[in-house]
Amino acid sequence: MIITDVADKERVLRQSVDFWNPGKTIEWQHDGISLVMGKREGYYFYDLTGKEFMDVHLNGGTFNLGHRNPEIIQVLIDGMQELDIGNHHFPSFTRAALAETMAKSTPSNLKYSIYSTGGSEAIDVALKSARYATQKRKIVSIKNGYHGHTGLAVALGHKRYSRLFLSEGDPNEFVHVPFNDLDAMEFALRNEDVAAVIVETVPATYGFPLPMPNYLPTVKSLCERYGALYIADEVQTGLLRTGKLWAIEHYGVKPDILVTAKGLSGGIYPIACTVVSERVGQWMSEDGFAHMSTFGGSELGCLVAMKVMEITQRDSVKQNVHWVAQYLRNGLEVIRRQYSDLLVDIRQLGLVMGLVFAHPQGAKPIMRALYQNGVWAMYSMLDQRVLQFKPGILIDQAYCDELLSRVETSLRQVAQVM
Numbered sequence: 001m002i003i004t005d006v007a008d009k010e011r012v013l014r015q016s017v018d019f020w021n022p023g024k025t026i027e028w029q030h031d032g033i034s035l036v037m038g039k040r041e042g043y044y045f046y047d048l049t050g051k052e053f054m055d056v057h058l059n060g061g062t063f064n065l066g067h068r069n070p071e072i073i074q075v076l077i078d079g080m081q082e083l084d085i086g087n088h089h090f091p092s093f094t095r096a097a098l099a100e101t102m103a104k105s106t107p108s109n110l111k112y113s114i115y116s117t118g119g120s121e122a123i124d125v126a127l128k129s130a131r132y133a134t135q136k137r138k139i140v141s142i143k144n145g146y147h148g149h150t151g152l153a154v155a156l157g158h159k160r161y162s163r164l165f166l167s168e169g170d171p172n173e174f175v176h177v178p179f180n181d182l183d184a185m186e187f188a189l190r191n192e193d194v195a196a197v198i199v200e201t202v203p204a205t206y207g208f209p210l211p212m213p214n215y216l217p218t219v220k221s222l223c224e225r226y227g228a229l230y231i232a233d234e235v236q237t238g239l240l241r242t243g244k245l246w247a248i249e250h251y252g253v254k255p256d257i258l259v260t261a262k263g264l265s266g267g268i269y270p271i272a273c274t275v276v277s278e279r280v281g282q283w284m285s286e287d288g289f290a291h292m293s294t295f296g297g298s299e300l301g302c303l304v305a306m307k308v309m310e311i312t313q314r315d316s317v318k319q320n321v322h323w324v325a326q327y328l329r330n331g332l333e334v335i336r337r338q339y340s341d342l343l344v345d346i347r348q349l350g351l352v353m354g355l356v357f358a359h360p361q362g363a364k365p366i367m368r369a370l371y372q373n374g375v376w377a378m379y380s381m382l383d384q385r386v387l388q389f390k391p392g393i394l395i396d397q398a399y400c401d402e403l404l405s406r407v408e409t410s411l412r413q414v415a416q417v418m
Helices: 006-020 022-030 070-079 093-105 119-134 159-165 182-189 215-226 247-251 280-286 299-312 315-338 363-372 397-417
Strands: 037-041 044-047 052-055 110-116 138-142 174-177 194-200 229-233 257-260 272-277 343-349 352-357 378-380 383-389
Touching (some): 006 022, 052 397, 093 110, 093 299, 119 194, 119 272, 182 215, 215 247, 363 383, 363 397
Parallel strands (some): 138 174, 229 257
Antiparallel strands (some): 378 383
């Protein structure tokens, strides 16, 4: 039972500073966010004091289907009557079934599924597989991109996350190019010494800048011309968030490797998946023991992921995403016109949205105002003008109306102060 009590909250905050993560806990409080999650259900959660929040951050899409989705929970409960995590050394009917599901649900050139416990680990698997397939070491990623915090993945992103741990990587091995800059991409590839280019289809931590219409297809063509593989990081943009199962489908690109995580867990059981082409997955025929993950592809996790895939591909859910995306856009445009000096742009691909504010750190006061009005949305770490606005794929009109009302109230309050 979760107790809603101010004293309990203060105790948790003290424990967090003393024993968990002092820097993060204190920084949130400096930003005006004093939040300890208590009860949660659907697209709402509650502070330990009982304060209600509409969740439009979703922990990067982890709660794509809502908090404690009852269908997901029931699958896990039923599975626990007979299963546990299983043994990663042996075939398993759940792992095999999910792998077949992923092969049928991803671009037609992809075949094998390699399981992990989270997105960063799955990105590491993608990079290792690309290096095996090409026998090259160099990896090209996007400046101000983000692909996780583990050994190889952390070197792909902004130095904020790698420098502290002396993990920035050899600049001759990890190359960063500007997003939407095809000349820079070709320059990085021209020596034919690159194993792979990795791109988050819509870069989340960078504030959801949208790729130019020809950008991603041309990057794929450049990869083919210069002998590199294309890795689509769909950890945050996949699973119908953009209106298609994978955001890369909007651009007609068939990646050599696709990575999914976060929402694949249903917010209930950690699991991630690196789906690779037959060529890229040949290392498993050469030495199937070359990579292992004890908890990656746990049998219970695979059951959860299969239910996630089934729910996500329902026609009614697809229709809802398209309806909600347009309804919210219409409402946000009304608000933008009211506060045009404050809210200057709306970046959107389906339910992946970035609200762009005029001030270089404009998303921070908006985040605080939304927090005070019972909405949890988070600024983009690498572009603090942009508020990540990521509603769930199952929300209804009543939720949309309440959300838009709270957003308008928050912007009005910030505008009055400014």
